[in-house]
Amino acid sequence: MYENVPRGTKRKITMFTDKYDVIVVGAGHAGSEAAAASANMGQKTLLITMNLQNIAQMSCNPAMGGIAKGQILREIDALGGYSGMVSDTSAIQFKMLNKSKGPAMWSPRVQSDRMLFSEHWRDRLEQTENLDFYQEMVSGILVENHKIIGVKTSLGLKIYAKSVVLTNGTFLNGLIHIGDKNFGGGRAGERASTGITAELIDLGFEAGRMKTGTPPRVDGRSLDFSKMTEQPGDEQPGKFSYLDSTQKLSKQRSCWMTYTSPKVHDLLREGFDRSPMFNGRIQSIGPRYCPSIEDKIDRFADKDRHQMFIEPEGWKTVEFYVNGFSTSLPEDVQFKALKSVAGFENVKFFRPGYAIEYDYFPPTQLKHTLETKLVKGLYFAGQINGTTGYEEAASQGLMAGINAALKNQEKEEFILSRSEAYIGVLIDDLITKGTEEPYRMFTSRAEYRTLLRQDNADIRLTEKSHDLGLATxxxxxxxxxxxxxxxxxxxxxxxxxxxxxxxxxxxxxxxxxxxxxxxxxxxxxxxxxxxxxxxxxxxxxxxxxxxxxxxxxxxxxxxxxxxxxxxxxxEKQNADKLHRLENVKIPMNFDYSQLKSMSFEAREKLGKIQPRTVSQASRVSGVNPSDISVLLVHMGR
The missing domain is CATH 1.10.10.1800 (tRNA uridine 5-carboxymethylaminomethyl modification enzyme MnmG/GidA)
Known part of the structure; x- marks a missing residue:
């Protein structure tokens, strides 16, 4: 395509003539929050995704929040993110979990209308100034002198930007497994993304493979709920967002609980020889705290039953999510076993469960801002960092979007400490410890959970967000x-x-x-x-x-x-003690090899991770108190 120019010359028209401030690749939970944050901070932002119809899609269970995740969602809301508001407007049930325990353990959770959730997310993004959209696969990145300058697409387009945030989810070389069948895909019905992994490896990044899974979706009209236990929402439902613009639920839909049985387990075992988990076709590690049903049966052989929660997918649909029955077994085995579950005798499938393998990049290759150490201006957020869960991804996207904007504006980076937010705990764990299995947040991971309650997230974080220009x-x-x-x-x-x-x-x-x-x-x-x-x-x-x-x-x-x-x-006093070490900064690119009194393992790991403070150094796996003493002495402390 050419534009009219003086005779004798022809100039090719490009679709993207202007340079963006921030390009966000992927429009899942991480990408959506990243794009919203950078755009709301005044950055000209482009959100590129392979399918604009699936913005912020709930690929797995139709729910937000839960243990520790609810705290993260409240923090996202306090920081000016959209996830809390969208969760409120698309909710079909609200529950405050752990009310029998202390307030540090209280965790809000909602069942969501899956289609409304994605619809409301897209609506909010389309109303966000400074944000453009484009549907296509990003097949590579553009780098000059170890600095990001843009991305390239499968159609050969080159789009330029000051910063790029990769939030590829499970799409990087995604491979779906159902029994002895496998095929490329980022999730059911969608193709995988290719090209980026190879380029990043060529640039010197270390990559790995992880696995996650999802259960079957079934037709609620074929279920007998009289054989299950009803799980209603709270009598006085709450909400996530601190803003008055979202309303509490006036009506709710119930979930239901049932159990597997020894017969169900025996039927599932019949297909273990065809399971990609057990026959070696899947080599990667899955989420420890959300195992597949076959993994549960294998690891907990002494249990004669496991809970299953039957969750509605929305207000108007008959589709239900079978929580607790994640599996990659052959579809006929899944069907046969489910028919032996109480209430599922006449079950009809919408689709079988499956496992998916995908590429990730160990997060020790990142700074606490989520910028990569190897390429300036390039940020990773979400499952590409080895995490699992919508909330974990959304919080990383928010932080990456904020820091990309700040870097472009030549302003001070934004980092939350472990005593300020669960988001701070999450990112610090990833950067200093890394992960070899899908990382999920729990309250037990936070040393100061009495300070990091769901009820005070606004007190902890709103002023910080307001200073950034996000909180209104x-x-x-x-x-x-x-x-x-x-x-x-x-x-x-x-x-x-x-x-x-x-x-x-x-x-x-x-x-x-x-x-x-x-x-x-x-x-x-x-x-x-x-x-x-x-x-x-x-x-x-x-x-x-x-x-x-x-x-x-x-x-x-x-x-x-x-x-x-x-x-x-x-806990405040304990946090103050931690802050003393947080204030002891370690010079950039510090040479740990000179500290001969420090253990070899500590020198090697600290040299690789390059923590910013002595406190962060103390949390690196393999570093012991004597190593920290050596470091403090060297720094004159």
Missing amino acids: DERMQRLEEKQSKTKAFVEFFKNTSVTTTEINPVLEAKSSAKVNQQGKLFKIFARPNMDMGDMLQLQSVKEFVKEHKVDEEVLEQVEVQIKYAGYIEK
Whole structure:
């Protein structure tokens, strides 16, 4: 195609004449958050994906949040990301998990309408300024002098940019397995992406293979739910986003629970010789904490049954997701075994489960900004870094998009510490420890989980986001109002006394020891068996709540701060100790070989990973306290 120019000359028209600030490759959860973040920070951004109809598609289960993942989603929302808002507007059920435990363990989770989720994500992205879209496969990257300058596509187009974020998910040389059959694909019905892995290896990157899987999808009309246990949502459902623009659910859809059985296990074992997991066709490692049903049967042979959660895919569809039955067994084996599960006697498949192998790049090759160490301006986010889960991917995409924008603007990088966010724990684990199996976030991975609760993500992160230009003034106003009301209410409990006449009936009803004299409300509320509902029976508390228009968020925040004050203060002190080591910076490209008193393993691993601080160095696998002592002495500490 040519444009009109003076006679005798012809100039080829290019589709992309302008240079972008940021190009994001892949429009899954990581890519969508990365594109939104960079565009909202004023960067001219291009989002390239192989299929624009599948933006932010839920490739596996139709749910967001859960243990630790719910905390991450709240953090994404506090940082100005879209995942929390989209989860709220597409939710069909809400549950707060672990309510029987302490607030550090409370984890919000929603079942989502799969089609609405993707639709709402695309709608939000299309309303985002500075963001362009293009549908095609990216087959390679353009690099000059160890710096990214753009990407090239399967049609031969070259598109130039200052920074590139790769979020390829399971598409890099993806290979789908169903029994003894396998074929190329990034997920069911979509082709794999080729070319990028080979180029990155040529540039000096180390690559590996990982595996994940997904269960069958079935027709709900063929199931007998009377043989299963109903799993309804919370009576008073919450939501993820701190903004008022998303509403809580007024109606919900239930999930259902059933179990496998010894008969089901025997039927599945009949196909083990045709399983790619057991016959050697799959060599890569799958997710430890989300094993396939055949893996469960093999590893936990003493268990005669395993839970299965039957989850609706949306408001208007009859399709259900069979959670707990991930498998790569032959389709006939899957079908035969499922028919022996209670409630599945007449089951009809929408599609069988499958496993997928794909390329990833060990994340120790990245900086904490998620920029690669080998190529400036090139960022990796999501499953390309060896993680599993929508939330883990989305948080990496957000951080990569933020840091790509900051680098282009020649501003200071944005890194969250382990005591500031689960996102900080996730990225620090990946960069300093690496992973040889799909990494999944758990609350147990965080040393300071009492500080990193789902209820205070806005307090921890909104101001930082506002400084970046992501969190709106509306968010800051809401946060300031919440903090002001919380502080005033805590002070009210500290300074207000209650008479024995008023408090003893409440204490007696809770089988708590009565008091002999008037005392402060704070001391009463701090008792383990007292909760906010008990305190709201007191007239003075009711009047304060009414007068100051205290909402549920403030009520929850005050209860946590009062009842867990001692634990929170202790963790703050521990975090402060960690920060002292975080402040001890290690020079760039430090030569660890000169530290002869340090173990060889420590010198080798620290030299490869190049941690930024002594604290990060202490978390590198194979580095022991004596090695850190040597490093501190060398640095004059």
